[in-house]
Amino acid sequence: MNDWHETEIRVRYAETDQMGIVHNSNYLVWFEVGRSEFCRARGFSYKEMEEKENALMVVAESYCRYKSPAYYEDVLTVRTKVEALRSRSLRFVYEIYRSSDETILAEGETLHLVTDKNKKVRSLPTNYKRKLLSDEVAEENAFPANQAPS
Amino acid sequence: MNDWHETEIRVRYAETDQMGIVHNSNYLVWFEVGRSEFCRARGFSYKEMEEKENALMVVAESYCRYKSPAYYEDVLTVRTKVEALRSRSLRFVYEIYRSSDETILAEGETLHLVTDKNKKVRSLPTNYKRKLLSDEVAEENAFPANQAPS
Amino acid sequence: MNDWHETEIRVRYAETDQMGIVHNSNYLVWFEVGRSEFCRARGFSYKEMEEKENALMVVAESYCRYKSPAYYEDVLTVRTKVEALRSRSLRFVYEIYRSSDETILAEGETLHLVTDKNKKVRSLPTNYKRKLLSDEVAEENAFPANQAPS
Amino acid sequence: MNDWHETEIRVRYAETDQMGIVHNSNYLVWFEVGRSEFCRARGFSYKEMEEKENALMVVAESYCRYKSPAYYEDVLTVRTKVEALRSRSLRFVYEIYRSSDETILAEGETLHLVTDKNKKVRSLPTNYKRKLLSDEVAEENAFPANQAPS
Numbered sequence: 001m002n003d004w005h006e007t008e009i010r011v012r013y014a015e016t017d018q019m020g021i022v023h024n025s026n027y028l029v030w031f032e033v034g035r036s037e038f039c040r041a042r043g044f045s046y047k048e049m050e051e052k053e054n055a056l057m058v059v060a061e062s063y064c065r066y067k068s069p070a071y072y073e074d075v076l077t078v079r080t081k082v083e084a085l086r087s088r089s090l091r092f093v094y095e096i097y098r099s100s101d102e103t104i105l106a107e108g109e110t111l112h113l114v115t116d117k118n119k120k121v122r123s124l125p126t127n128y129k130r131k132l133l134s135d136e137v138a139e140e141n142a143f144p145a146n147q148a149p150s
Numbered sequence: 151m152n153d154w155h156e157t158e159i160r161v162r163y164a165e166t167d168q169m170g171i172v173h174n175s176n177y178l179v180w181f182e183v184g185r186s187e188f189c190r191a192r193g194f195s196y197k198e199m200e201e202k203e204n205a206l207m208v209v210a211e212s213y214c215r216y217k218s219p220a221y222y223e224d225v226l227t228v229r230t231k232v233e234a235l236r237s238r239s240l241r242f243v244y245e246i247y248r249s250s251d252e253t254i255l256a257e258g259e260t261l262h263l264v265t266d267k268n269k270k271v272r273s274l275p276t277n278y279k280r281k282l283l284s285d286e287v288a289e290e291n292a293f294p295a296n297q298a299p300s
Numbered sequence: 301m302n303d304w305h306e307t308e309i310r311v312r313y314a315e316t317d318q319m320g321i322v323h324n325s326n327y328l329v330w331f332e333v334g335r336s337e338f339c340r341a342r343g344f345s346y347k348e349m350e351e352k353e354n355a356l357m358v359v360a361e362s363y364c365r366y367k368s369p370a371y372y373e374d375v376l377t378v379r380t381k382v383e384a385l386r387s388r389s390l391r392f393v394y395e396i397y398r399s400s401d402e403t404i405l406a407e408g409e410t411l412h413l414v415t416d417k418n419k420k421v422r423s424l425p426t427n428y429k430r431k432l433l434s435d436e437v438a439e440e441n442a443f444p445a446n447q448a449p450s
Numbered sequence: 451m452n453d454w455h456e457t458e459i460r461v462r463y464a465e466t467d468q469m470g471i472v473h474n475s476n477y478l479v480w481f482e483v484g485r486s487e488f489c490r491a492r493g494f495s496y497k498e499m500e501e502k503e504n505a506l507m508v509v510a511e512s513y514c515r516y517k518s519p520a521y522y523e524d525v526l527t528v529r530t531k532v533e534a535l536r537s538r539s540l541r542f543v544y545e546i547y548r549s550s551d552e553t554i555l556a557e558g559e560t561l562h563l564v565t566d567k568n569k570k571v572r573s574l575p576t577n578y579k580r581k582l583l584s585d586e587v588a589e590e591n592a593f594p595a596n597q598a599p600s
Contacts, residue, residue: 013486013496014173014479018166018222024359024410025164025332028325029464036463036523047523050318059324063363069419072168073486073497110324119369163336164329174509174560175478179314182475186313186373197373209474213513219569223336223347260474269519314473318466318522325464372468 004079007037008099011074021069027106028062031094034080035110038092044131053125057090057112064108068098075099082132087123088114090132154229157187158249161224171219177256178212181244184230185260188242194281203275207240207262214258218248225249232282237273238264240282304379307337308399311374321369327406328362331394334380335410338392344431353425357390357412364408368398375399382432387423388414390432454529457487458549461524471519477556478512481544484530485560488542494581503575507540507562514558518548525549532582537573538564540582 009030017023039046049055070076077097084091089112096106114124124132159180167173189196199205220226229245239262246256264274274282309330317323339346349355370376377397384391389412396406414424424432459480467473489496499505520526527547534541539562546556564574574582 012479013167013482014175016168017163018168018170019356019358020168023164024362025325025328028328029462032325032463040523045523047521056319058319058369059366061363061365062324063361065361066359069358071497073490073495162329163332169506169508174512175475175482178475178478179312182313190373195373197371206469208469208519209516211513211515212474213511215511216509219508221347223340223345313467314475316468317463318468318470320468323464 004081004095005034005038005041006077006079007034009033009076009078011070011072011076013072016072019069021071024064024066027064027066027096027108028110030076030078030096031062031064031080031092031108031110034078034094035092037078038080038082039132042131042134044128049125049128053128054116055122055125055128056115056117056119058115058119059110060089060113061111062108063110064106066106068103068105070096070098070105076105083109085124085129085132088121090114090124154231154245155184155188155191157184157228157230159183159226159228161220161222161226163222166222169219171221174214174216177214177216177246177258178260180226180228180246181212181214181230181242181258181260184228184244185242187228188230188232189282192281192284194278199275199278203278204266205272205275205278206265206267206269208265208269209260210239210263211261212258213260214256216256218253218255220246220248220255226255233259235274235279235282238271240264240274304381304395305334305338305341307334307378307380309333309376309378311370311372311376313372316372319369321371324364324366327364327366327396327408328410330376330378330396331362331364331380331392331408331410334378334394335392337378338380338382339432342431342434344428349425349428353428354416355422355425355428356415356417356419358415358419359410360389360413361411362408363410364406366406368403368405370396370398370405376405383409385424385429385432388421390414390424454531454545455484455488455491456527456529457484459483459526459528461520461522461526463522466522469519471521474514474516477514477516477546477558478560480526480528480546481512481514481530481542481558481560484528484544485542487528488530488532489582492581492584494578499575499578503578504566505572505575505578506565506567508565508569509560510539510563511561512558513560514556516556518553518555520546520548520555526555533559535574535579535582538571540564540574 015022015026077099079095081093083093091111093109097104113121116122165172165176227247227249231243233243234241241261243259247254263271266272315322315326377399379395381393383393391411393409397404413421416422465472465476527549529545533543541561543559547554563571566572
């Protein structure tokens with residue numbers, strides 16, 4: 001559907017547990033950082049959509065496969081893309097790598113329902129939908145071949 | 151001003167860090183559990199005050215002294231009381247013990263400002279104030295000496 | 301395989317996010333509380349297995365389906381059971397209910413690999429395995445095959 | 451004693467609470483990010499000191515004054531410096547600003563004891579101490595008293 005967006009984070013001490021590795025719940029927080037940055041990179045303000053359009057992307061499902069542990073101070077690359085975009089729901093997929101050696105640490109996905117502030121399902125505002133799909137939108141908006149500037 | 155309220159919690163695995171002990175930030179979460187339970191024990195619903203009275207108790211200061219580490223699965227006693235109650239602010243103090251051996255693990259305090267949802271300072275609603283002070287209120291309401299039942 | 305174990309928790313203020321509901325990552329922490337309590341209820345000390353037997357149950361996969369939001373101060377019932385127990389891995393499943401009205405809020409599962417402290421896969425210590433299986437063990441032990449009632 | 455080190459972080463959705471602002475406990479996590487980056491900027495690896503030198507910097511006290519709320523997606527500047535460095539303890543101080551408008555959001559400090567992995571107090575390894583003090587060390591080393599330019 002569209003390309004991966006990449007963002008980097010550094011593992012915080014508070015994210016480790018007594019096993020000496022990152023606690024499993026933090027990957028869901030990192031997935032969220034990934035989709036925040038994905039949206040921002042496409043000129044899509046999740047904050048604004050929530051405040052001004054009364055549209056929330058509530059998490060309906062989360063899945064994570066932990067393949068190799070992350071350690072304190074590791075720099076990680078969170079790769080994010082939209083896998084399925086319907087009128088009232090969308091699915092993000094993620095991969096997390098250790099940046100230094102490109103070891104894959106985790107992969108996962110989250111399914112979101114679009115709701116208003118009263119948790120009633122609604123449609124994703126059109127202008128936001130276009131931005132999430134910006135690769136295709138870009139194509140649509142490009143000069144049609146016969147109108148290209150010469 | 152009034153008596154300590156006590157509540158118990160059990161240390162969660164997620165609350166530990168790679169030092170093998172509880173991460174320092176969790177004590178602020180436990181202090182919050184302490185004051186939630188303190189309020190509930192006095193018939194004071196913090197949730198309701200926030201929703202129906204438009205009064206929030208925003209944290210303005212926090213202090214914690216960590217005296218001995220807490221470990222996974224420890225059962226802890228959080229002791230909470232109100233130390234100072236003014237019209238627009240209040241101070242809670244806390245002590246955290248390991249229940250099994252009564253070792254004191256931490257002590258601290260938080261200062262709160264009362265605000266509305268727009269973060270503007272306001273007064274604590276009177277009925278909530280009475281409940282926080284319930285010991286004294288109880289005294290005030292008690293039969294005046296000269297009207298006591300004989 | 302065996303019965304559900306139930307434990308109660310109360311939603312903490314710190315677990316909510318600006319949507320006014322509990323943040324999705326906390327369900328993984330609650331699943332962990334569920335399996336800690338499941339183990340304890342069967343006389344299985346996870347803490348001791350980690351420290352004395354050098355056996356860790358590393359999370360390899362997590363899945364959660366969020367069906368209805370949880371709110372600050374809600375009392376929740378976390379139901380936990382072991383779904384599959386192999387020599388080097390096991391799967392826990394969970395259901396989370398609001399205790400007051402029995403609304404189901406979430407269901408999920410976690411897959412664990414048994415490793416030593418160096419993250420090398422190993423077998424679950426036998427005495428711990430027996431405890432996790434205590435229902436069936438009880439059944440198996442009840443009538444050795446050659447003495448079964450006919 | 452020495453200059454402030456600055457590092458930037460962006461507020462995560464998971465760090466907000468139902469008041470619509472960042473939960474107070476996260477500032478302690480950000481202080482920790484500040485001192486991690488402070489150490490790294492001076493060629494001091496906290497991770498390595500913990501693993502190879504058996505020296506931990508356990509938090510003995512934390513204090514935070516919350517002056518103005520932080521919001522989801524805010525970019526914050528965490529300013530960190532060492533305020534007092536003794537043989538077995540040290541104090542970090544912090545300031546947190548919103549980068550866009552330079553509003554100060556919080557200031558605080560943490561006191562640390564240096565211990566070994568068994569939580570016994572010990573001295574800070576000399577080479578790490580020098581790095582934390584690098585400004586002064588630089589000055590001291592610049593001109594030995596008897597060779598100072600006149």
